Amino acid sequence: MRLTAVAGLVLVTASAAAQQQPTGASGARPLDIPALNSIQKGKWAARNSEGNERTMCVRDVYQVLRPERVTTPCQHVVMESAASRATVRSVCSGHGTMLTRITVDTPRQVTVDTQGVIDGQPFSETYDAKRIGDCS
Numbered sequence: 001m002r003l004t005a006v007a008g009l010v011l012v013t014a015s016a017a018a019q020q021q022p023t024g025a026s027g028a029r030p031l032d033i034p035a036l037n038s039i040q041k042g043k044w045a046a047r048n049s050e051g052n053e054r055t056m057c058v059r060d061v062y063q064v065l066r067p068e069r070v071t072t073p074c075q076h077v078v079m080e081s082a083a084s085r086a087t088v089r090s091v092c093s094g095h096g097t098m099l100t101r102i103t104v105d106t107p108r109q110v111t112v113d114t115q116g117v118i119d120g121q122p123f124s125e126t127y128d129a130k131r132i133g134d135c136s
Contacts, residue, residue: 031076035086036061040107043136046129057135064102067118070095095119107131 039061047053065076070092080087084104091097098116105111108131115124 031062031065031078031088033062033078033081033086033088034083035081035102035104036064038083038104038107039110040131041135042131043133044129045132046127049126055132058131059135064112064114065090065100067092067095067098070118090116092118098123 039058041058041061043055044058045053045055065088066074072093072095074090074092074095076091077089078086079089085102087099087101089097089099096116096118098114098118101113103111110129112127112129113125114127116122
């Protein structure tokens with residue numbers, strides 16, 4: 001399964017679902033993850049572990065926590081949160097679960113490791129991503 005994230009910034013498209021602010025497990029308040037907050041928005045190039053590269057416009061850095069094909073809200077549990085790294089477990093009702101580890105080298109360069117099972121399909125991906133400019 002492919003995720004749309006830049007370096008996990010599983011990167012954002014401008015659909016209505018992509019505009020939703022991720023919430024914690026209670027669903028009551030938005031997540032506040034320092035590592036994600038430090039990432040710059042803009043145009044990113046993400047390369048997966050097989051060497052395939054794609055560019056994307058990242059408007060919401062929290063999209064790294066949502067598989068690209070899932071349009072329903074997901075609940076997130078922050079397992080680790082620090083200035084330059086985070087680990088988040090996501091449960092997407094009716095779709096499955098995933099674990100995402102984000103390492104922020106700089107606000108313009110990140111690594112995202114994500115694995116899980118979504119819609120019955122197991123996946124494990126690593127993305128190295130860097131910001132390459134502004135969205136057009």
